[in-house]
Amino acid sequence: MMLTFELKKHIFNKKFFILSTLLIVCVLLLFSRNFVFQSYIPKEQLQEIDNYIKTSQKNGTQYEEVLKNEPNNEEIKQLQKLNYMMINILYDWRNTRSSNDWKSNLQLENDFLTVALQFKELGGDFPLSQTEMNRTITFNEKLLELNIKPEHENYSIALPNFLKNVIDLLMNFGAFILIILFIGDTLSSEYENRTANLLYTQPLNKANIINAKFITSIFVYLISVLLIIIITFITTYLFGKKGTFSYPVMIERNQSLDFISIGDYILQGMTIVTCLVLLLISLLLFFSLLVKHTLTTIFLVMVTFALGYMISLINWNILYWVNPFQYLLASDKILIQNEYVWYQGIPSALLITMIFYIINIVKIKSSRVV
Amino acid sequence: MIIHIENLKKRYKKEWVLKGININVDTPQIIALVGPNGSGKTTLLNCMTNLLSINEGKVQLVGKNHNDPSIFKEVSYHQDNRILYGHLTGYDHLKFICNVQKIPLKAIDPVCERVGINYLKKQVRYYSLGMKQHLLLAMAIINQPKLLLLDEPLNGLDPTSAITMRNILLDLYAEGTTILISSHNLDEIDRLTNTIFFMKDGSILEESLLDLNNRHYEVLVSDWNKAKQILNEKGIAFSVTNQNQIAFSENDLNLQTFIHLMNDNEIIIEDIDKKKIGAEKRYQELFEGIGST
Numbered sequence: 001m002m003l004t005f006e007l008k009k010h011i012f013n014k015k016f017f018i019l020s021t022l023l024i025v026c027v028l029l030l031f032s033r034n035f036v037f038q039s040y041i042p043k044e045q046l047q048e049i050d051n052y053i054k055t056s057q058k059n060g061t062q063y064e065e066v067l068k069n070e071p072n073n074e075e076i077k078q079l080q081k082l083n084y085m086m087i088n089i090l091y092d093w094r095n096t097r098s099s100n101d102w103k104s105n106l107q108l109e110n111d112f113l114t115v116a117l118q119f120k121e122l123g124g125d126f127p128l129s130q131t132e133m134n135r136t137i138t139f140n141e142k143l144l145e146l147n148i149k150p151e152h153e154n155y156s157i158a159l160p161n162f163l164k165n166v167i168d169l170l171m172n173f174g175a176f177i178l179i180i181l182f183i184g185d186t187l188s189s190e191y192e193n194r195t196a197n198l199l200y201t202q203p204l205n206k207a208n209i210i211n212a213k214f215i216t217s218i219f220v221y222l223i224s225v226l227l228i229i230i231i232t233f234i235t236t237y238l239f240g241k242k243g244t245f246s247y248p249v250m251i252e253r254n255q256s257l258d259f260i261s262i263g264d265y266i267l268q269g270m271t272i273v274t275c276l277v278l279l280l281i282s283l284l285l286f287f288s289l290l291v292k293h294t295l296t297t298i299f300l301v302m303v304t305f306a307l308g309y310m311i312s313l314i315n316w317n318i319l320y321w322v323n324p325f326q327y328l329l330a331s332d333k334i335l336i337q338n339e340y341v342w343y344q345g346i347p348s349a350l351l352i353t354m355i356f357y358i359i360n361i362v363k364i365k366s367s368r369v370v
Numbered sequence: 371m372i373i374h375i376e377n378l379k380k381r382y383k384k385e386w387v388l389k390g391i392n393i394n395v396d397t398p399q400i401i402a403l404v405g406p407n408g409s410g411k412t413t414l415l416n417c418m419t420n421l422l423s424i425n426e427g428k429v430q431l432v433g434k435n436h437n438d439p440s441i442f443k444e445v446s447y448h449q450d451n452r453i454l455y456g457h458l459t460g461y462d463h464l465k466f467i468c469n470v471q472k473i474p475l476k477a478i479d480p481v482c483e484r485v486g487i488n489y490l491k492k493q494v495r496y497y498s499l500g501m502k503q504h505l506l507l508a509m510a511i512i513n514q515p516k517l518l519l520l521d522e523p524l525n526g527l528d529p530t531s532a533i534t535m536r537n538i539l540l541d542l543y544a545e546g547t548t549i550l551i552s553s554h555n556l557d558e559i560d561r562l563t564n565t566i567f568f569m570k571d572g573s574i575l576e577e578s579l580l581d582l583n584n585r586h587y588e589v590l591v592s593d594w595n596k597a598k599q600i601l602n603e604k605g606i607a608f609s610v611t612n613q614n615q616i617a618f619s620e621n622d623l624n625l626q627t628f629i630h631l632m633n634d635n636e637i638i639i640e641d642i643d644k645k646k647i648g649a650e651k652r653y654q655e656l657f658e659g660i661g662s663t
Contacts, residue, residue: 002469004469005462005465005466005469008458008462009455012457013457014457111389133429193452194449194453195452195453195454197452198449198454200419200421201421201447201449202439202442202470202471203439203440203442203443203470203471204439204470205440206438206439221508368421368423369416369421370422370424
């Protein structure tokens, strides 16, 4: 009964309507950006190849000059040889770009990068780092192995890749801001507006107020996430591409490169975000009960999270187990798993949520409206 | 015992805002809480309903400790309209009360009819002050409480609505509900009850059972100094108003006797004002010093 009333209070609120509309507009704007950028992607890639060609040609001219003076310099001869190979592959790659043969494109890119790596190892000057080149080669090999057409990392209109972009936003502060905006005042405003007086003068177990607020907050979070997913599905279905949830996402695991599917990435990301949201809700309720003022509550929650996150920057393994605030920038926790695994902070997040939930229940029982 | 308050004390920081309140009510009645702003009326009601903590004392309502939420099955508190949710409808509010009080929803229609609400589907933010007061009253009486606490329920009500509210309260009292009402509308208080607790500075200054049939006179005489002297000599209780009128109660001095006394002493009576001793009169005496010798 309390829950229905609480849900009604949130969902029939003008704020909920405005924020939901804003959320939809944001997703649509993000998709529009990606959509508009589609025609620029080939041009951008062509520009990239042209830049490589220019660099290689410049290198070639320099080597020719050196070889005029030192015709027996074997090192330069070797570099010049590799440089010519790179230029040849780059022209082939440039010509293949116009075709839709993505496999040849990837193969040529890998051929080029393999030669470029050798070139770099011999002391040649090239704008890409060895790590970058290795990562690209490994990623391209994976795409070829899985037979999946590559998508632009940031400007894709394929459903899984675009959904990943959106979830990335949620994982990096997005969900935190979303919850603060949607339900940051869920309890504190009851005290500020005096509506708590109505709740406190009913034959209610006050614990029900916390239960209802907690469940409603989760519900509001789920509605907003669902809204994002539905809008993403609709827009990509109408104007985008189907894509595949098997699309690989490259991660670092124990100092080597590994892959998870984009579906797993989204699932892991949402799991982390949901745990962080649960913790955030319990802290919001806790500080609301403590100070009974919305802005102070939000300030205290932000300070707690900022401090918690700062502590998580200390490279101490036990902190990965006990500090759930590390998930404030959650995507890093999935992409780089060298000293830890992505789910390591989840038990502590749930435990702290539970502890604060119980504290809130105990505290509200003895609380008054002022 | 319907209300049992024993030495209730409440402090805000270092200031005592309730200084040892004692109230005992064991039979249904209408009681008014009257006092100037800041005298502690709302604080007292909030402490009684456990909205505010108390520093000392004991409060029991309908035989239960006031911090037991189950008292609100039998106790209703009509507070100011800020407790309403602007974006919800009147029906949402009443439905919520019905749900938590475990009252069937069919109780909503009769109570709305009784209070005169026909705008339940509108959002509360579009209600006038009077409409909100009606909704608050409906919310307070839907559970047919044994004890009804009302904090300034007449604020914002037009005369017709005020009459409706008065009649509803009198009906509830007739049905056995004890009503404790805090109000500044002393005329309405007079029409509702003669049991008045006058509050000042966090204390109950006087528990008055006003005799509304008792008459009170304020007489303008040609020489009020001489009149004062004569009445003092005779040992008659009286007071002088700030307009130099001689004021006395019918209990203390018969009007005819007064007229004879004045005539015998050649004092001319210029005007006689006959008044009831109501809440307003007593309030003036207690708080404004009017009528004191």
